[in-house]
Amino acid sequence: MTVLKRYSHLYIQFLKNHLKMMIEYKLDFLIGMTSLFISQGTAILFIGFVFNHIQQLNGWSFYEILFIFGIASCGRAIHQVFFDNLWMIGANYIRPGNFDRLMVRPVNPLFHLVADKVNQDGFGQLLIGMIILTTAAMHIDLSFGVLEILLLLLMVVSSGLIFVAINLIFATLSFWMVDSMPIIFAVHSVSxxxxxxxxxxxxxxxxxxxxxxxYGFTAFYPSAYFIDHSGFQNTAIFTPLVAIVISVIAYLFWNRGLRSFESTGS
Incomplete structure (x- = not known):
């Protein structure tokens, strides 16, 4: 409990510094938000264009697909806001020798790496995802009580953890490859x-x-739990378990990579 309290306090201090930077550079925040709205809006317009010519896509309506899209956006936002620095471990830390700084400090190196950056653009992604989810749920007549809302939140958090775990696995390859960014990008594109x-x-x-x-458990399966005709409700309930298992695997692999790390001075 003392360790958890210590790391919570440390993260709050990191977060305060990031928030101060966001306030100082408001234009950057607005530009990032705008670019995300354009990017997500373009994707939704494409889906809308397709549905102008068809009624359903293999049995799925426009708003059902939007519901899937919304959960994916919220899950990605969790990764983007809090764990975006995983992308840069090779380019910004291992290659220039900055990872040594993390290794000599009395905190978990993974915690330090994650806390080093908060990506404010992810808040825009989260807002977009919530708007899409709410709009889609209203049009497909999903009835949400307290239990369903809590379950939806659990599914979204699980989605975010899966995004993080998969990226961590491939980011860890940087300990052997120096920079695994191309692989991370290629795998992330599959999502x-x-x-x-x-x-x-x-x-x-x-x-x-x-x-x-x-990646199916980051969007499709969580969504399928709430859509009656999906036929995947039994698979969908394993989403939190999948998130836990792959997170444990990712962390164990990270520790294996950490033991293989050789300082630039070695």
């Missing part, structure tokens, strides 16, 4: 497939998104 019903894809892609790189 775009999960923003749509995976039933529209070939069986091999469904298997990949479910059991190899489980």
């Amino acid at each position: 775009d497939f999960a923003r749509y019903p995976i039933t529209i894809y070939h069986t091999s892609i469904r298997f990949l998104l479910t059991w190899i790189v489980p």
